[in-house]
Amino acid sequence: MDERYEEAARLYQTAAHELEQAAAHCRTAAGHFTDGEVPRAAAHAWAARGHVLEAQQSLDEQAREHARRSTP
Numbered sequence: 001m002d003e004r005y006e007e008a009a010r011l012y013q014t015a016a017h018e019l020e021q022a023a024a025h026c027r028t029a030a031g032h033f034t035d036g037e038v039p040r041a042a043a044h045a046w047a048a049r050g051h052v053l054e055a056q057q058s059l060d061e062q063a064r065e066h067a068r069r070s071t072p
Contacts, residue, residue, distance in 0.1 A: 008062060015058040022051035 025048035032041035 004065075008065070011058045011062045015055040015062075018051045018055035018058065022048040022055065025051065 025044045029041045029044035029048060032038070032044060
């Protein structure tokens with residue numbers, strides 16, 4: 001497989017993994033909020049946000065690579 005395709009696949013796999021982690025933290029945060037455990041819920045909510053930011057970074061890198069290779 002072309003190296004560029006391997007890199008693209010890696011970036012998308014990274015994004016998917018981070019988004020799965022974010023979803024798990026969101027579910028945990030929801031449970032803690034339901035139970036009134038606000039500090040624990042907030043910690044998981046922030047962790048979810050961190051995973052979303054990591055996924056965004058991976059997708060942004062793929063978008064920048066696409067822009068570098070595109071022709072007007």
